Amino acid sequence: MIEKGSTYVVMGLLNTDSIAYAAGRMLEDMGGNVIYTVQSERMKRIFFDRSKDLTEEQKAAMRFEYCDVTVENEVRNLFSKTGAIDGVLHSIGFANPKTCLGDSMYTPAYEDIKQAFHISCASLATVSHFALERMKKGGSIVTLSFESQMAFPYYNWMGVNKAALEALVRALAREYGREHVRVNAISAGPLATKAAKSIPHFAHLARTWKKISPLPWDVVNDKKEVANAVVFMLGMYSKKITGQTIYVDGGATNVGGVLLPHEKPLMRTPAKKAAKKKAKKKAVAKKKF
Numbered sequence: 001m002i003e004k005g006s007t008y009v010v011m012g013l014l015n016t017d018s019i020a021y022a023a024g025r026m027l028e029d030m031g032g033n034v035i036y037t038v039q040s041e042r043m044k045r046i047f048f049d050r051s052k053d054l055t056e057e058q059k060a061a062m063r064f065e066y067c068d069v070t071v072e073n074e075v076r077n078l079f080s081k082t083g084a085i086d087g088v089l090h091s092i093g094f095a096n097p098k099t100c101l102g103d104s105m106y107t108p109a110y111e112d113i114k115q116a117f118h119i120s121c122a123s124l125a126t127v128s129h130f131a132l133e134r135m136k137k138g139g140s141i142v143t144l145s146f147e148s149q150m151a152f153p154y155y156n157w158m159g160v161n162k163a164a165l166e167a168l169v170r171a172l173a174r175e176y177g178r179e180h181v182r183v184n185a186i187s188a189g190p191l192a193t194k195a196a197k198s199i200p201h202f203a204h205l206a207r208t209w210k211k212i213s214p215l216p217w218d219v220v221n222d223k224k225e226v227a228n229a230v231v232f233m234l235g236m237y238s239k240k241i242t243g244q245t246i247y248v249d250g251g252a253t254n255v256g257g258v259l260l261p262h263e264k265p266l267m268r269t270p271a272k273k274a275a276k277k278k279a280k281k282k283a284v285a286k287k288k289f
């Protein structure tokens with residue numbers, strides 16, 4: 001799916017649960033070189049502390065750079081060090097859960113709203129701008145979204161940012177097409193990661209997905225399927241796809257009128273229902289008699 005020896009910058013590593021980690025590993029397994037970015041040196045220490053499942057050799061083999069996407073100089077520095085690259089995964093998002101997620105859309109915490117927009121949306125434009133210099137032969141930029149055409153409980157300002165992110169993907173795809181650089185989003189179903197845990201009642205969202213997804217959805221193991229789609233979009237078999245939001249969500253957001261799995265008991269035919277009602281009536285009448 002990717003050219004052997006191609007190089008990708010994978011941004012948004014927090015721990016081995018991160019979508020960025022799943023995608024980075026997949027790229028490496030396919031013969032790619034991966035430059036992972038963490039937000040700060042402190043975050044790198046956290047990554048090492050929390051990644052007990054990685055051997056010392058595995059940790060030593062990973063190339064890390066630091067990059068806080070809200071600091072333009074750090075983004076510039078990052079891409080000044082990478083050399084030529086074939087693509088970037090922007091797997092980054094943040095909204096203060098105390099103010100931007102929760103019961104009500106209203107919050108007077110405008111600085112938090114701005115910060116969430118900067119990190120979760122606008123940073124894709126900054127990253128794309130500086131990455132472009134490193135993709136002289138063309139390339140692919142992929143970001144992560146969550147269904148933004150519907151309103152989900154408690155997702156509040158993050159939902160707004162995902163809608164904006166998808167609009168930004170279209171605008172960037174339009175601008176960078178002439179450089180043969182593609183820009184797309186993968187809209188994933190709910191996955192158990194640190195970012196997800198900060199969404200109030202995430203477990204409810206995950207349960208809902210299980211009920212409404214035509215394909216079985218597993219919040220832990222389907223990270224691999226999302227990573228597969230990321231790799232496809234970064235690689236050589238998606239060369240004419242740009243400006244798109246590709247849904248990797250088990251089909252859940254395509255489903256209306258709920259029921260499933262598998263179209264449940266309510267769907268008895270009206271004739272069967274009527275017969276059941278008649279039989280019940282008869283039984284009651286017989287009892288009375």
Ligand SMILES: NC(=O)c1ccc[n+]([C@@H]2O[C@H](COP(=O)([O-])OP(=O)(O)OC[C@H]3O[C@@H](n4cnc5c(N)ncnc54)[C@H](O)[C@@H]3O)[C@@H](O)[C@H]2O)c1
Nearest residue numbers: 012013014018019068069091092093144145190191193195
């Ligand atoms: N987990 C899900 O259910 C799910 C579903 C759809 C989309 N997504 C999106 O996937 C992306 C990755 O999230 P994840 O679920 O892997 O969680 P995660 O917590 O592992 O990753 C989020 C990353 O964003 C980074 N980040 C936050 N602020 C930053 C900043 N200023 N500079 C640089 N990095 C910063 C964090 O350090 C972290 O590495 C996010 O955009 C998220 O909204 C997640």
